[in-house]
Amino acid sequence: xxxxxxxxxxxxxxxxxxxxxxxxxxxxxxxxxxxxxxxxxxxxxxxxxxxxxxxxxxxxxxxxxxxxxxxxxxxxxxxxxxxxxxxxxxxxxxxxxxxxxxxxxxxxxxxxxxxxxxxxxxxxxxxxxxxxxxxxxxxxxxxxxxxxxxxxxxxxxxxxxxxxxxxxxxxxxxxxxxxxxxxxxxxxxxxxxxxxxxxxxxxxxxxxxxxxxxxxxxxxxxxxxxxxxxxxxxxxxxxxxxxxxxxxxxxxxxxxxxxxxxxxxxxxxxxxxxxxxxxxxxxxxxxxxxxxxxxxxxxxxxxxxxxxxxxxxxxxxxxx
Amino acid sequence: xxxxxxxxxxxxxxxxxxxxxxxxxxxxxxxxxxxxxxxxxxxxxxxxxxxxxxxxxxxxxxxxxxxxxxxxxxxxxxxxxxxxxxxxxxxxxxxxxxxxxxxxxxxxxxxxxxxxxxxxxxxxxxxxxxxxxxxxxxxxxxxxxxxxxxxxxxxxxxxxxxxxxxxxxxxxxxxxxxxxxxxxxxxxxxxxxxxxxxxxxxxxxxxxxxxxxxxxxxxxxxxxxxxxxxxxxxxxxxxxxxxxxxxxxxxxxxxxxxxxxxxxxxxxxxxxxxxxxxx
Ligand SMILES: Cc1ncc(C[n+]2csc(CCOP(=O)(O)OP(=O)(O)O)c2C)c(N)n1
Ligand SMILES: [Mg+2]
Numbered sequence: 001x002x003x004x005x006x007x008x009x010x011x012x013x014x015x016x017x018x019x020x021x022x023x024x025x026x027x028x029x030x031x032x033x034x035x036x037x038x039x040x041x042x043x044x045x046x047x048x049x050x051x052x053x054x055x056x057x058x059x060x061x062x063x064x065x066x067x068x069x070x071x072x073x074x075x076x077x078x079x080x081x082x083x084x085x086x087x088x089x090x091x092x093x094x095x096x097x098x099x100x101x102x103x104x105x106x107x108x109x110x111x112x113x114x115x116x117x118x119x120x121x122x123x124x125x126x127x128x129x130x131x132x133x134x135x136x137x138x139x140x141x142x143x144x145x146x147x148x149x150x151x152x153x154x155x156x157x158x159x160x161x162x163x164x165x166x167x168x169x170x171x172x173x174x175x176x177x178x179x180x181x182x183x184x185x186x187x188x189x190x191x192x193x194x195x196x197x198x199x200x201x202x203x204x205x206x207x208x209x210x211x212x213x214x215x216x217x218x219x220x221x222x223x224x225x226x227x228x229x230x231x232x233x234x235x236x237x238x239x240x241x242x243x244x245x246x247x248x249x250x251x252x253x254x255x256x257x258x259x260x261x262x263x264x265x266x267x268x269x270x271x272x273x274x275x276x277x278x279x280x281x282x283x284x285x286x287x288x289x290x291x292x293x294x295x296x297x298x299x300x301x302x303x304x305x306x307x308x309x310x311x312x313x314x315x316x317x318x319x320x
Numbered sequence: 321x322x323x324x325x326x327x328x329x330x331x332x333x334x335x336x337x338x339x340x341x342x343x344x345x346x347x348x349x350x351x352x353x354x355x356x357x358x359x360x361x362x363x364x365x366x367x368x369x370x371x372x373x374x375x376x377x378x379x380x381x382x383x384x385x386x387x388x389x390x391x392x393x394x395x396x397x398x399x400x401x402x403x404x405x406x407x408x409x410x411x412x413x414x415x416x417x418x419x420x421x422x423x424x425x426x427x428x429x430x431x432x433x434x435x436x437x438x439x440x441x442x443x444x445x446x447x448x449x450x451x452x453x454x455x456x457x458x459x460x461x462x463x464x465x466x467x468x469x470x471x472x473x474x475x476x477x478x479x480x481x482x483x484x485x486x487x488x489x490x491x492x493x494x495x496x497x498x499x500x501x502x503x504x505x506x507x508x509x510x511x512x513x514x515x516x517x518x519x520x521x522x523x524x525x526x527x528x529x530x531x532x533x534x535x536x537x538x539x540x541x542x543x544x545x546x547x548x549x550x551x552x553x554x555x556x557x558x559x560x561x562x563x564x565x566x567x568x569x570x571x572x573x574x575x576x577x578x579x580x581x582x583x584x585x586x587x588x589x590x591x592x593x594x595x596x597x598x599x
Contacts, residue, residue: 025455025456051482052485052486052489054482054485056448056478057448057479057486060448061448061449061451061452061455063448063452064449064450065453065455067453068453088448091441091445092438092439092449096430096438096439097431098438
């Protein structure tokens with residue numbers, strides 16, 4: 001299985017954008033080697049600002065740069081970006097809709113050994129709740145590159161959640177075209193829809209292959225645009241498959257699962273099962289061990305799908 | 321009508337008196353808002369907007385302009401009164417302050433109000449934004465300066481000191497902070513709530529050029545603004561010693577008048593005092 005780094009994709013794309021547009025500026029908070037903004041710093045030292053270990057100040061500085069017409073990309077780990085500096089993002093960036101791009105690495109539990117203090121499992125919720133904020137979670141390195149290019153052209157605040165580990169490549173074809181507000185169907189199936197974000201998109205695809213062998217056909221959706229979310233695609237899935245499972249490397253509260261439920265409840269109520277982390281913090285461990293521990297492997301998804309299929313209205317009716 | 325680069329101190333004093341009246345009138349009409357911290361910085365902002373800063377109320381995005389950030393955003397009535405007098409919007413709009421549908425929000429909102437550059441209201445964030453604008457000006461080789469007004473209680477916020485380090489590290493000599501040192505915050509004297517002294521030594525230690533003045537004396541304010549502009553390689557801060565509630569005897573030096581608007585009776589007395597001078 002081919003894997004690629006989202007962080008590398010980000011760093012590389014920043015450098016390309018930096019060449020194309022002199023208004024692109026980059027900020028980091030002493031993690032530029034890790035977030036890969038160092039690649040931009042090397043190429044354009046005068047347009048790179050290391051703000052030191054001061055995330056709140058970094059967000060405010062980015063807001064000022066945006067107010068003066070620059071396109072600032074501000075990067076650090078997801079928990080420090082969204083947690084430490086949340087109110088700065090709210091007041092200085094989102095409130096006025098300033099054109100700041102917050103691109104974080106180290107989303108989710110696959111941060112691994114560093115443990116719960118460093119594993120952002122609430123970042124998507126923290127950003128999704130802010131008016132004016134767009135929230136994107138790329139599913140692989142190719143999508144990350146497209147996302148970065150897209151948001152550089154879009155005017156307004158954006159949060160992008162990246163990861164520490166390399167992700168399996170999903171979009172190997174050159175045809176894929178990311179759009180803000182659009183999810184993409186990666187596999188069609190009539191029995192159930194799996195809606196996932198980030199690394200879980202790949203796990204959902206693996207689960208769908210296994211289930212297919214047993215005659216269960218899953219539609220698999222990559223919902224990389226968490227906000228604005230693709231309402232039409234969610235409604236279409238609810239109508240066509242009448243059953244949805246969401247999968248996220250994030251708390252099931254206020255993340256992808258919640259966002260999907262909001263649409264389903266209002267527009268087309270069908271059962272939704274949310275898979276993710278349940279009201280607890282992360283712990284140290286290797287990423288793959290942690291994924292098993294938190295029941296986020298393809299096999300876990302397979303088992304959950306089989307369980308929830310019992311709840312499918314049509315099946316219930318057939319049984320009854 | 322809007323005269324820039326006013327050098328005549330008597331003229332500036334006259335403008336300051338009119339600004340104070342506007343502040344009291346608009347706060348009274350709104351029925352809520354921040355009186356004390358608006359009145360303490362009247363001379364500081366009058367000097368900036370009428371004597372010092374390059375700005376054009378008819379061309380909000382003029383690249384050559386200087387920038388102003390009200391980091392102590394609760395003094396919005398003062399900024400609105402100044403902006404109206406400069407002609408950024410009509411004077412009568414002042415009396416829509418804090419009302420539903422008004423462009424004059426309780427705290428500065430750059431989406432709505434012409435002449436406001438960034439949103440503030442949550443204390444401690446303005447200096448970071450000033451630094452960001454200053455960095456952008458430098459990248460674009462523009463000569464504009466960035467002025468930012470801080471409260472003395474406000475500097476208890478840690479982000480101010482993060483930003484102080486950033487400005488010094490990046491040698492942002494186009495940043496000029498002005499500290500409205502009125503010695504009061506909401507719960508009482510800053511010294512008693514949580515002491516911030518020695519202020520000048522702190523800023524110096526953080527790599528700043530520091531100048532201390534009487535913040536109600538136009539001559540000192542203008543001299544300081546001109547002087548710090550010549551200092552290269554480091555940011556400057558003007559620590560302006562002021563009186564909270566300045567100009568109205570019964571508001572002066574009273575923590576209570578931090579966040580309450582004048583009643584009708586208070587307004588009448590206050591306007592009289594402004595006209596005749598405190599006895
Ligand atoms: C982050 C934050 N915390 C608390 C407040 C509430 N608040 C508004 S004004 C103020 C006191 C400010 O004191 P100072 O900076 O000295 O301002 P001034 O005396 O000039 O009014 C406080 C605590 C706020 N606006 N922002
Ligand atoms: Mg004060």
